[in-house]
Amino acid sequence: MIKHLLSIDQLDREAIVRILDTAESFREVGTRVIKKVPALRGRTVVNLFYENSTRTRISFEIAAKRLSADVINFATAGSSVAKGESLKDTALTLQAMGADAIVIRHSSSGAPLTLSRWVTASVLNAGDGTHEHPTQALLDLFTIREHFASFEGLRVAVVGDVRHSRVARSLTLGVARVGGQVTLVGPPTLIPPEAPAWGAEVSYDLDAVLPKADVCYMLRVQRERQRQQFFPSIREYSRLWGLSRARVDALPDGALIMHPGPMNRGVEIASDVADLPRSVITDQVTNGIAVRMSLLYLMLGGARVANHVLAADAEGAPGE
């Protein structure tokens, strides 16, 4: 298994399938009364969050705790970082304290890669700038797999602010890696002209794409982008690229609606659309825990020390 998870691009198809298969068995742990296995007992996982995050940080924290790891949450506000400590010195400090894994969220693209050069702990990218969010892509693939027999030929429309979205980058590369086809949809100002080189198709016309989509994946649109003039008004954006109730009807039967959260209800997604049965947004959150458990378990070598414990504990435990 990989030492660090910095980009979805590091994973080949087999590795992705293995992570998802392992997550499958961990999801069951979350349904038990006692939601805990001893796989990472005695290991230390540090959540190093330079950027505010609720769901990703909590998801990683729950994942590590369900594996019995010790979890330290290091939020930069009020910390040594607020006193001006550099990323390098923070990294060396965590290293000296014996962290086995560092989960990092950072506003600077590439910060996890830079961090990985300074520490021996495994580094997990929990979102870096406008670069990547690989665990999000994996949990999205996991969620899609619950509904479709195969990724082969699967058509995923990713709609919105692709230019500034780390989710879009990871998801596009991930879907392509497992055999699906991504169409990026949004205003031309928010789709990099180089996106076809990522292996995606590009369209500016959401209505033309929806009838052919198996998954309609809506990206969060920050209001700041309107102030930066990437589009003229929220109203116009919403009218052209928002997922309204009427547009949902254009989707094929069985097509999923997804969103990485947090949602801007009424902007990129109509409120009642978010709550439709075919919307799997809360499933994404639930699955995030299982996928992150799978990654921590595989990357920290939990498979070696704890396989027998898990196998004795539950049916269908992950195997090596």
Add this chain to the structure above:
Amino acid sequence: MLFRGARLIDPASNHRDRTDVLVEDEEVGGVGPGLSSARAEVIDCDGLVLAPGLVDLHAHLREPGFEHKETVESGSRAAAAGGFTAVCAMPNTDPVADNAAVVIEVRNLADKAGLCDVHPAGAITRGLQGETLTDIAEMAEHGVRLFTDDHNCVQSSRVMRLALEYAKAFEVVIAQHAQDASLSEGWQMHEGYYSSLLGLTGAPGEAESIVVARDLALARLTAGRLHVTHVSAADSVRLLRDGRERGIRVSADVTPHHLALTDGDLIGYDTSLRVNPPLRTSEDRDALRAALADGTLDAVATDHAPHAPEEKEQEFDQSPPGTIGLETALAVVLTELVGPGLIELPAAIERLSLGPARILGLDDQGGPVAPGRPANLVVFDPSTEWTVGDRPFQSQARNSAFTGRRLRGCVLHTMLRGRFTVKEGQPTR
């Protein structure tokens, strides 16, 4: 001092053959085969190249104000180690070199170090703010030949027009780091495939070429003398070539890193490759190489930009742009351009010595290597290979874009007015 059996590459005299060069006191005493002198120390230069000392149009020596990055002394030592006998020091110091007092201070510091002639550039506008012209005449009286706001590209067309116009009275050159501010806002690298993949904010090549086009128009309007520094985009090259053909008084330089590297090299978020202007595509790089060979670009300039380790060992977008370059410039040109046959050695030497000396109007630099001329010389071994970073830099900084790369060509001796500043690869002071 007698340099025996060197291949003398002297663009000013078109010399390119094996010969002896005698140095007497501060001057060249003689050039020709079979020279001898009873009292001269003889240096065997078999297999070595002797050339006029190199001249750099664009170096940040950081003093006064940023001595934690570099000083005039350490920068001069790096220059000498790279074979340079003259450098033009950029004005973005603290205080800014926008008045004669700072110019005099930098010159004094350089004289005290005595390792390399330092020609301070003056700011075009006060505080590099792009609004009010500096006292250009007073600085020109103190020997300033080149004025630039460097990385604060003069945005106002009116201010740039007036600078080009006013400077005509003093035969000085107005140099521009061409970069449209609004089109490059928040930039971290070149805008293209790699910026889209790395999630880094890009500045397109057009942020440069738009300003080059404007400044060429202003140079034509004013008949002023324009220099475009560290050209990075293919489209700028096209505009410069066209401008020259139309008789506009324009010169231009390019850095070794833009000649050698591309935006694809940023894949590992290495902050020493974060430079301003950014590394661009291989098409841009190839256009720059061709333009240097055909003379559209007059000079190679290092844009030597030293930073302290803790400034570069940061997140990519938080690290300041710049790479050091004085100690690698010659070897990069030899390795990346002369080696593959993209430019002939004499032309490469011309772009590193005579070309920039002419732009600065330095009569004592860039050759010819001839009797009675000041003995500003470099001797290098064109074939020795070395790995950048294996031996310590003479610069106080170590943020080199070329660290870890194998380069061919090694400076052995640098001589400033008949005195060694570097001998056997080691600075003499």
